[in-house]
Amino acid sequence: MIRLEKINRIFQVGDQQVRALNDVDLTISSGEYLSIMGPSGSGKSTLLNILGLLDQPSSGKYQLDGRDTTQMDDEQLARIRGRKIGFVFQFFHLIGRLSAAENIELPLILAEEAPVTRKPKVQEILHRVGLEDRANHRPDQLSGGQRQRVAIARATITRPDVLLADEPTGNLDSVSGAEVIQLMETLNDSGLTVLIVTHDPNVGDRAPRKIKMIDGAIVADTTKRADEAA
């Protein structure tokens, strides 16, 4: 459960102030599947960063599962990111010197889980994203779609509540892109909240709830009725 109230984010660029987010209110229930669309510079990515606790708002209130995150210190935020939030990026952000399995294992290492419990989890999730035979390949030996599937596996291995995807298909051909979206939808079906920021209307339109942003503000927030979504 995510609740944003009057979120502002102001950047100082030279001696000018840029208002990237302007009094944004947004509530997301757990298990939702929503897309955020809008032109470049509309504040989509800033909103995503704030939702992912990578960035803090200049003012406003962000409650995550009933807890106010704006009062938390850096270590608390890092722990919540590790436990509750998974990230998928446009450029995958895999570590080139590590194998697919090792990349997937990273969040568990950072959470200081014991190696004995890490291995089975990695195996299970590799199976789920269909990359068991690619476990020991390095990212440069994988296709774009495979890389993004590794990234999704890494984002979900800690069983987070929310998956935040920033242009997840922006760097993929349409076939791999569709596979990646399908994978995220499957995860959503099993209860994961999925939020996709995208330029691509084909991707954005699949989500039952669509948010449109312009100039740092939410200008449309539409939800398909259940019978339409099906």
Place this chain on the structure above:
Amino acid sequence: MVRLATRAVTAHRLRSALTTLGIAIGIFAVVLLTSIGEGIHRFVMSEFTQFGTNIIAINPGKATTMGASIGVFGSVRPLSIDDAEALRRLPYVEGVVTMVQGNAEIKFGRLQRRTTVYGVSPDFPQVFRFDIASGSFLPPDDPRNPRAVAVLGSKLARELFLKESPVGARIRVGGDRYRVVGVMEPKGTMLGFDLDDTIFLPAARGLDLFGREGLMEIDILYVENAPIDELVASIRRMLISRHGGEDVTITTQQQMMDVLGSVLGVLTFAVGALGGISLLVGGVGIYSIMTISVSERTSEVGLLRALGAGKGQILTLFLGEAMLLAAAGGFAGLVLGWGGASLINQLLPSLPVHTPLYFIFVAESAAILIGLVAGVAPARRAAAMTPVEALRTE
């Protein structure tokens, strides 16, 4: 975490190897140079302790704070054989050696040889741990009027008598006739002085031979565990009362060893510090590589932060890498340095080399510490990055 750091180091093999090499050379230099320094230290110390350590030396003339002796100006009463006899009666004293030294010509038949003459008291072998090969040492005669007998060093005996036994033979020392009563065991050299090309005469005869008024030195052997300060004080009191003033210098073997030890310690430290300079250069190498590494991996830092890494974990990761580089270099340097020291031992046995075990721990700790210090600034920079900006860097 350890494996993450290891993987980061092994990913750039050449770069890591070169960085490691810097530290390796530094540690190599430190270990080798201090090994040589320590070897020389031990060598010199053992040269000096071969005569025993429970010895107090008394020399005429009072050493002033300037280090010069007022004995030079002649206002000193000579150290006499009577002084030595008086000192013999002090508590804790086990033996007293009166000593006068010079050069004289020794003749046996047609053979003659110039050699070092020691005028000593009969306690000499006991005090300085010399052994007698045949016959006996100087007999305990009246020290003021001893018989004209002599004891030969092993080399002198060999040179003058070839294969004959010298005991009982008559020789001339500086023109006076002496009877040989014994031959010493070989003792070797001390700092280049041949201790076997010598002849020992009674001290009183030595004084006559060289025309001296006083002894050059009195050496006192004291019992093990004697209270040294008390003994030195009683020696000083006795000589002041006999001479009417303090005109001698009393040096315990311990003092000598301490001074010598500290001089040699400084030497070892100095050569070690020379090696330390290259270690410093190695540290700078680690610093620059870590700085490059952090800026290259900015987006990786952003990713790790997004995946739940706290600032502390980022700091640990990069510090770990720096320390790993340094520790690996240190280890390589230790192996090289130890190997080098062993090689010197093999090739140049006369050059004393010694690597104490604790050096190895100190050197490796120093390497790791250098890695830590060199890594702190880059690691802190990595930890201080904001996740959003770090992720944006591609």
